[in-house]
Amino acid sequence: xxxxxxxxxxxxxxxxxxxxxxxxxxxxxxxxxxxxxxxxxxxxxxxxxxxxxxxxxxxxxxxxxxxxxxxxxxxxxxxxxxxxxxxxxxxxxxxxxxxxxxxxxxxxxxxxxxxxxxxxxxxxxxxxxxxxxxxxxxxxxxxxxxxxxxxxxxxxxxxxxxxxxxxxxxxxxxxxxxxxxxxxxxxxxxxxxxxxxxxxxxxxxxxxxxxxxxxxxxxxxxxxxxxxxxxxxxxxxxxxxxxxxxxxxxxxxxxxxxxxxxxxxxxxxxxxxxxxxxxxxxxxxxxxxxxxxxxxxxxxxxxxxxxxxxxxxxxxxxxxxxxxxxxxxxxxxxxxxxxxxxxxxxxxxxxxxxxxxxxxxxxxxxxxxxxxxxxxxxxxxxxxxxxxxxxxxxxxxxxxxxxxxxxxxxxxxxxxxxxxxxxxxxxxxxxxxxxxxxxxxxxxxxxxxxxxxxxxxxxxxxxxxxxxxxxxxxxxxxxxxxxxxxxxxxxxxxxxxxxxxxxxxxxxxxxxxxxxxxxxxxxxxxxxxxxxxxxxxxxxxxxxxxxxxxxxxxxxxxxxxxxxxxxxxx
Amino acid sequence: xxxxxxxxxxxxxxxxxxxxxxxxxxxxxxxxxxxxxxxxxxxxxxxxxxxxxxxxxxxxxxxxxxxxxxxxxxxxxxxxxxxxxxxxxxxxxxxxxxxxxxxxxxxxxxxxxxxxxxxxxxxxxxxxxxxxxxxxxxxxxxxxxxxxxxxxxxxxxxxxxxxxxxxxxxxxxxxxxxxxxxxxxxxxxxxxxxxxxxxxxxxxxxxxxxxxxxxxxxxxxxxxxxxxxxxxxxxxxxxxxxxxxxxxxxxxxxxxxxxxxxxxxxxxxxxxxxxxxxxxxxxxxxxxxxxxxxxxxxxxxxxxxxxxxxxxxxxxxxxxxxxxxxxxxxxxxxxxxxxxxxxxxxxxxxxxxxxxxxxxxxxxxxxxxxxxxxxxxxx
Numbered sequence: 001x002x003x004x005x006x007x008x009x010x011x012x013x014x015x016x017x018x019x020x021x022x023x024x025x026x027x028x029x030x031x032x033x034x035x036x037x038x039x040x041x042x043x044x045x046x047x048x049x050x051x052x053x054x055x056x057x058x059x060x061x062x063x064x065x066x067x068x069x070x071x072x073x074x075x076x077x078x079x080x081x082x083x084x085x086x087x088x089x090x091x092x093x094x095x096x097x098x099x100x101x102x103x104x105x106x107x108x109x110x111x112x113x114x115x116x117x118x119x120x121x122x123x124x125x126x127x128x129x130x131x132x133x134x135x136x137x138x139x140x141x142x143x144x145x146x147x148x149x150x151x152x153x154x155x156x157x158x159x160x161x162x163x164x165x166x167x168x169x170x171x172x173x174x175x176x177x178x179x180x181x182x183x184x185x186x187x188x189x190x191x192x193x194x195x196x197x198x199x200x201x202x203x204x205x206x207x208x209x210x211x212x213x214x215x216x217x218x219x220x221x222x223x224x225x226x227x228x229x230x231x232x233x234x235x236x237x238x239x240x241x242x243x244x245x246x247x248x249x250x251x252x253x254x255x256x257x258x259x260x261x262x263x264x265x266x267x268x269x270x271x272x273x274x275x276x277x278x279x280x281x282x283x284x285x286x287x288x289x290x291x292x293x294x295x296x297x298x299x300x301x302x303x304x305x306x307x308x309x310x311x312x313x314x315x316x317x318x319x320x321x322x323x324x325x326x327x328x329x330x331x332x333x334x335x336x337x338x339x340x341x342x343x344x345x346x347x348x349x350x351x352x353x354x355x356x357x358x359x360x361x362x363x364x365x366x367x368x369x370x371x372x373x374x375x376x377x378x379x380x381x382x383x384x385x386x387x388x389x390x391x392x393x394x395x396x397x398x399x400x401x402x403x404x405x406x407x408x409x410x411x412x413x414x415x416x417x418x419x420x421x422x423x424x425x426x427x428x429x430x431x432x433x434x435x436x437x438x439x440x441x442x443x444x445x446x447x448x449x450x451x452x453x454x455x456x457x458x459x460x461x462x463x464x465x466x467x468x469x470x471x472x473x474x475x476x477x478x479x480x481x482x483x484x485x486x487x488x489x490x491x492x493x494x495x496x497x498x499x500x501x502x503x504x505x506x507x508x509x510x511x512x513x514x515x516x517x518x519x520x521x522x523x524x525x526x527x528x529x530x531x532x533x534x535x536x537x538x539x540x541x542x543x544x545x546x547x548x549x550x551x552x553x554x555x556x557x558x559x560x561x562x563x564x565x566x567x568x569x570x
Numbered sequence: 571x572x573x574x575x576x577x578x579x580x581x582x583x584x585x586x587x588x589x590x591x592x593x594x595x596x597x598x599x600x601x602x603x604x605x606x607x608x609x610x611x612x613x614x615x616x617x618x619x620x621x622x623x624x625x626x627x628x629x630x631x632x633x634x635x636x637x638x639x640x641x642x643x644x645x646x647x648x649x650x651x652x653x654x655x656x657x658x659x660x661x662x663x664x665x666x667x668x669x670x671x672x673x674x675x676x677x678x679x680x681x682x683x684x685x686x687x688x689x690x691x692x693x694x695x696x697x698x699x700x701x702x703x704x705x706x707x708x709x710x711x712x713x714x715x716x717x718x719x720x721x722x723x724x725x726x727x728x729x730x731x732x733x734x735x736x737x738x739x740x741x742x743x744x745x746x747x748x749x750x751x752x753x754x755x756x757x758x759x760x761x762x763x764x765x766x767x768x769x770x771x772x773x774x775x776x777x778x779x780x781x782x783x784x785x786x787x788x789x790x791x792x793x794x795x796x797x798x799x800x801x802x803x804x805x806x807x808x809x810x811x812x813x814x815x816x817x818x819x820x821x822x823x824x825x826x827x828x829x830x831x832x833x834x835x836x837x838x839x840x841x842x843x844x845x846x847x848x849x850x851x852x853x854x855x856x857x858x859x860x861x862x863x864x865x866x867x868x869x870x871x872x873x874x875x876x877x878x879x880x881x882x883x884x885x886x887x888x889x890x891x892x893x894x895x896x897x898x899x900x901x902x903x904x905x906x907x908x909x910x911x912x913x914x915x916x917x918x919x920x921x922x923x924x925x926x927x928x929x930x931x932x933x934x935x936x937x938x939x940x941x942x943x944x945x946x947x948x949x
Binding site for chain 1: 645646738739740791792793796821822823825826827839842843846867868869871872873876906907908909911912915936937938940941942943
């Protein structure tokens with residue numbers, strides 16, 4: 001399969017490896033598949049690299065190498081798996097994932113990316129966050145817009161939400177409307193139907209920021225609803241005439257040109273076109289783009305001719321690499337033009353093998369950075385995460401509490417101390433009864449000021465959740481303590497927490513622990529939340545389990561179960 | 571999904587390998603523990619597997635049972651207290667084979683879990699011994715989901731093969747519309763098993779020889795202790811299940827799920843990587859016969875060629891120099907030119923003045939020039 005690889009693509013692979021030798025395993029694990037008419041280059045979740053020779057001729061070797069780098073990072077960072085785990089909306093997620101990757105690539109300044117790639121800035125976000133964070137922001141924007149639209153026009157809202165979930169339905173609605181209309185109205189109507197939900201969206205601040213930052217990516221902001229802001233405005237006033245639509249198109253043109261999903265790209269252009277007076281581009285291009293991967297040219301043609309603002313990449317074709325359509329390598333959802341994962345003609349890299357490749361690359365990064373130390377920081381971080389996965393402190397803390405409570409005398413367990421209520425049914429069989437004392441937990445919180453309140457609240461909330469799940473209906477006792485004990489409060493839910501934490505000043509957890517043991521009834525478990533810069537009791541405590549959650553670099557006594565809690569860790 | 575494919579293999583292995591009493595060490599197919607959220611259809615699939623294999627299935631929900639349901643009901647009789655086995659155990663004993671499905675064991679109170687230990691490990695219920703042909707499958711909800719759930723104790727956890735139960739939204743939607751397909755049940759080829767088992771044992775032993783610390787590594791956290799981790803017993807189980815999967819013709823996904831289910835993800839990854847590297851042709855042989863490279867995928871071709879180049883440059887002689895170039899030229903023909911070209915770059919860097927410039931270099935020049943690397947890395 002590989003022998004017919006176009007020379008430019010082969011050269012780009014070498015170029016990429018020249019810059020990042022440790023990626024060789026991943027780059028050569030890609031199985032190239034030629035796809036005439038695809039219009040670009042894309043990768044599926046099974047490491048198959050689809051390319052269109054025509055598209056490759058358009059880009060320079062360096063640009064192709066940059067695009068390959070981008071796609072390999074999708075695979076290495078397992079964006080497909082992460083999307084599936086979140087149940088993320090594919091289009092929106094793809095934008096978020098692209099932003100996560102592109103800021104790193106662009107910061108390196110070694111390989112360029114063609115055609116205005118998506119960056120965090122273009123989504124109105126800061127650099128250096130995770131795709132999950134970008135996604136949350138994008139989803140929120142989309143929701144706000146959808147919410148506004150609902151007030152406007154509930155019917156349209158319904159269509160929009162369904163459109164958001166599948167571009168197919170969107171294209172359908174476009175078709176129908178297009179068919180039903182004629183002339184100047186035709187091009188606005190499909191947009192109107194689909195986009196109605198967002199009615200006033202140009203006024204929406206989030207949409208505007210996004211648009212202001214970069215026209216290409218503003219689309220992402222609206223992608224969740226699957227609709228461009230501009231279209232919606234038409235929609236809100238569905239029956240209005242062309243000139244108004246034109247205005248809308250102009251005022252929000254930046255946002256609309258950023259359409260994330262293929263059906264909308266041509267449609268966007270047509271909205272603008274509507275303003276200028278053209279009419280028939282939209283339904284046709286929408287149609288073509290939405291349904292036939294093999295004819296992106298057909299779709300792009302009207303878009304090109306109609307809009308002066310067409311971005312350089314202009315093809316309304318399906319994939320759009322590094323700009324929100326990278327193939328299923330980013331989303332985990334199979335695209336129409338991709339091969340079936342079980343298709344035998346081109347080997348697929350399944351999850352087990354992908355894990356091995358990832359590990360191998362991570363090891364090579366580690367070795368490389370030991371020898372020469374010229375690995376970009378983001379790759380180094382990634383490699384360390386692969387080779388030494390972080391422990392989830394929430395789980396660890398929860399499990400420590402559960403164990404401590406289970407060990408506390410006689411947790412929900414069978415006992416022959418009292419006869420079972422079923423005993424009378426059959427006097428010959430001896431049955432135990434179920435006894436469950438309520439777990440009593442005291443939390444000593446270090447409020448000396450070195451730990452943020454947010455972090456403390458989070459940790460206490462975590463404790464509370466576990467205790468509740470174990471049947472502790474009385475909540476936990478929270479003891480605020482710095483150099484002395486400030487307050488002792490029963491905390492039943494998160495809201496109580498606000499008033500339970502007091503302090504600032506020196507640190508001595510010994511008084512806090514002492515206070516905890518004085519409580520009546522005595523707690524089964526004492527959990528100490530501290531940064532560790534405190535004196536500790538010199539001897540193990542009798543008759544109570546102690547768990548220390550360390551929120552800093554300090555030390556904890558050997559006799560206490562210790563869990564390191566890291567800020568910002570998920 | 572892959573894990574859902576691994577489950578039938580693990581069940582079939584339990585039903586089959588106990589027959590190979592003549593093999594030493596005896597194959598050990600561990601009981602299965604399926605981790606998954608409530609409501610993902612574990613019971614349905616187990617029942618389907620039982621139907622397909624034509625063996626009876628007994629579903630016992632551990633969390634609503636009492637210790638005596640597993641340890642035997644103490645009944646006062648003539649000669650003292652006897653531990654009476656419940657009906658489900660007696661049915662299985664009568665059938666001589668079948669699947670015992672213990673649901674929700676992680677939400678069962680510790681006393682019930684303790685009683686279960688004997689059922690799962692020794693297949694003894696009360697005073698009744700279950701026949702060897704009974705496969706034991708347990709299901710558990712992750713403790714963070716189950717109200718009042720516990721992690722399994724380390725010794726109990728180490729005796730299971732842990733399989734994650736995942737639901738794939740796309741698969742589910744398809745099943746919802748078109749009807750759920752019954753899981754395909756693998757047939758373990760009983761004539762192929764002994765040889766596969768021997769290979770698997772040798773492989774595991776070779777790996778442990780290289781990484782002795784992984785023979786027994788009890789995790790530090792309680793949460794990890796309640797999952798799969800490497801121990802001599804779990805490596806033995808891994809070898810058995812690997813052989814069973816091979817004899818059943820299962821794919822790499824299934825093998826990796828089974829091995830990870832026995833010894834834990836970290837150890838399994840290292841082991842599978844080791845296995846993958848062992849599969850590569852020996853560089854010295856490749857230099858004699860470049861045809862050995864045939865059929866390798868891109869990344870493995872790259873690994874093999876890197877090994878050849880490393881082998882040649884470690885102790886560079888004119889013969890090795892020429893042979894390495896021949897290998898690269900051959901690789902360029904049968905696989906991607908770029909793979910070979912990159913290795914050619916590395917090989918060329920080792921060039922010494924007294925070595926001739928090989929004719930094969932010509933082949934890579936245009937490509938390296940297109941990549942803009944000629945003059946830098948190339949010859």
